[in-house]
Amino acid sequence: QRSNDIPKQKMRIPLLSLTAITLCNPSSSLLSSTPTSTRPIRPVRPTSSFEAATAIDPNTTTASTTKDDIDDSVEFPPPLSQSDRLQRSAIFWSKCLPIVANYYGLIGSIKLQELLGDDSLTEEQIEKLWEEKHEDGAQKLYETVADLKGFYVKTAQIISSRQDLFPKQYTDALSVFSDNLDPMPASLAKAVVKQELLNADERFEDVFAEFDDEPLGAASIAQVHRAVLTEEYGGREVAVKIQRPSIESKLMGDIANLKAISKPFQKVDALPLDYYTVFAELEKQLGDEFDFVAEAAAMDRIYNSLTRSMDGSVATEMPLVMPRPFAGLVSKRVLVMDYLKGVPLSRAREEMLKKGIDPDSPEAQLFGRKLLKALTYCFGRNILETGFFHADPHPGNIFVLENGDIGLIDFGQVKQISGRNRETLAKVMIALDERVGDDRPEDLDRIGKLALELGVELNDKAQDEAAAAVAMWLFDGSTEKLPGGYDQGELSPNSPVKELKSFPQDLVLVGRSSILIKGLSN
Numbered sequence: 001q002r003s004n005d006i007p008k009q010k011m012r013i014p015l016l017s018l019t020a021i022t023l024c025n026p027s028s029s030l031l032s033s034t035p036t037s038t039r040p041i042r043p044v045r046p047t048s049s050f051e052a053a054t055a056i057d058p059n060t061t062t063a064s065t066t067k068d069d070i071d072d073s074v075e076f077p078p079p080l081s082q083s084d085r086l087q088r089s090a091i092f093w094s095k096c097l098p099i100v101a102n103y104y105g106l107i108g109s110i111k112l113q114e115l116l117g118d119d120s121l122t123e124e125q126i127e128k129l130w131e132e133k134h135e136d137g138a139q140k141l142y143e144t145v146a147d148l149k150g151f152y153v154k155t156a157q158i159i160s161s162r163q164d165l166f167p168k169q170y171t172d173a174l175s176v177f178s179d180n181l182d183p184m185p186a187s188l189a190k191a192v193v194k195q196e197l198l199n200a201d202e203r204f205e206d207v208f209a210e211f212d213d214e215p216l217g218a219a220s221i222a223q224v225h226r227a228v229l230t231e232e233y234g235g236r237e238v239a240v241k242i243q244r245p246s247i248e249s250k251l252m253g254d255i256a257n258l259k260a261i262s263k264p265f266q267k268v269d270a271l272p273l274d275y276y277t278v279f280a281e282l283e284k285q286l287g288d289e290f291d292f293v294a295e296a297a298a299m300d301r302i303y304n305s306l307t308r309s310m311d312g313s314v315a316t317e318m319p320l321v322m323p324r325p326f327a328g329l330v331s332k333r334v335l336v337m338d339y340l341k342g343v344p345l346s347r348a349r350e351e352m353l354k355k356g357i358d359p360d361s362p363e364a365q366l367f368g369r370k371l372l373k374a375l376t377y378c379f380g381r382n383i384l385e386t387g388f389f390h391a392d393p394h395p396g397n398i399f400v401l402e403n404g405d406i407g408l409i410d411f412g413q414v415k416q417i418s419g420r421n422r423e424t425l426a427k428v429m430i431a432l433d434e435r436v437g438d439d440r441p442e443d444l445d446r447i448g449k450l451a452l453e454l455g456v457e458l459n460d461k462a463q464d465e466a467a468a469a470v471a472m473w474l475f476d477g478s479t480e481k482l483p484g485g486y487d488q489g490e491l492s493p494n495s496p497v498k499e500l501k502s503f504p505q506d507l508v509l510v511g512r513s514s515i516l517i518k519g520l521s522n
Contacts, residue, residue: 151254183218342401455504
């Protein structure tokens with residue numbers, strides 16, 4: 001094709017590459033579900049909390065601390081000053097806007113040739129021009145992320161994990177940011193633990209019999225170390241998540257930049273979503289990720305909701321292994337939790353190939369069904385029963401454990417939705433399930449009205465089938481062809497998402513969780 005659709009479709013790629021935070025946030029973590037009641041209880045400090053830990057290679061051995069050798073002279077990095085924030089913002093804009101400008105320049109050049117009736121460029125030549133822009137844009141975006149780090153690393157992780165949405169040039173260039181991002185020195189990590197976790201009369205060795213100096217994994221907000229508790233605290237092998245000092249000011253400034261760059265594009269057809277609204281919701285959620293106390297409470301709340309019936313009268317079996325915090329061994333910036341061995345789903349295929357297992361074998365397919373059944377059961381119950389759910393089920397937060405169990409980790413992003421929205425969501429699911437056909441007017445009218453009841457607003461010129469198509473796109477993985485001739489692809493110029501004028505902010509993370517799980521099924 002040489003129509004205007006091609007430039008629009010191609011244009012989505014660089015813009016989404018800069019604003020794709022909505023899709024995922026990989027990290028690696030390993031936790032167990034040992035009930036907290038079986039652990040020795042330590043007096044809880046005024047602030048407490050916990051999370052999940054990364055075990056990239058369970059056979060790796062690292063140096064361990066077995067005595068209190070913390071250097072009290074370790075200096076903590078100060079929060080970013082206003083000048084620092086302005087400098088980061090200037091670097092971001094100066095490096096990223098030219099990427100977007102280059103794509104607009106190519107679009108203008110192609111359109112001008114079409115208007116002049118110049119057919120000298122073949123489709124293959126046009127495709128090559130786009131490929132060259134992707135190569136250039138990917139390299140520049142890599143350099144920007146490597147320079148700034150912070151929240152931009154999350155963007156890089158999102159892009160690199162979504163090969164179905166972004167050009168190979170971008171996913172390949174940014175894949176290096178998946179693991180072990182610039183770990184802070186062990187001395188600083190131990191100093192944070194001492195400051196945040198230990199009581200005044202305690203030494204490091206009173207709590208930890210072992211503490212590996214080399215982290216299991218390091219991400220933009222925190223890094224995780226393997227440790228062993230002293231016998232006084234149960235002698236268990238644990239994972240210790242430690243927040244980077246002064247990281248909050250850096251990341252919140254970064255997301256403010258992403259909001260700023262997405263705001264002018266709110267009305268641009270080239271983007272399939274209003275990313276400014278998405279970033280505004282994620283900005284609120286990001287604030288909770290700096291509070292491990294809130295995360296610990298979320299872990300326990302979701303665990304309790306899935307191990308009891310809705311009225312709490314009957315114990316139920318949970319098909320997932322979830323992390324449990326160690327009572328008393330937690331602060332706002334340090335989280336001690338159980339340590340489990342396994343690999344994230346994002347690397348499961350690679351591990352299978354290493355072990356000589358065919359990822360496409362019948363056994364692997366059966367495991368895939370087990371995985372999807374577990375996720376839909378747990379997320380279905382949480383979203384529809386309590387409205388409180390894990391809001392970031394990307395492949396880095398889903399683990400394949402050594403015993404074949406499935407683990408769900410990292411409860412830094414959770415969401416509570418209202419009872420009315422839960423009821424309407426349930427009605428949408430029932431309407432989708434009970435429909436006779438994908439093009440039956442009565443069914444489409446019922447589904448569409450319920451979608452609008454959720455707060456979805458459509459463009460004035462949207463087709464009659466648009467609301468129903470949006471609902472099917474979000475929540476029905478079995479639909480092969482959407483009503484109204486819409487395409488399933490999020491980046492397609494004919495995606496039903498383009499018909500959205502606005503999407504209820506309260507349901508942004510519901511939609512993201514649904515799309516992520518649906519993506520796994522595909």
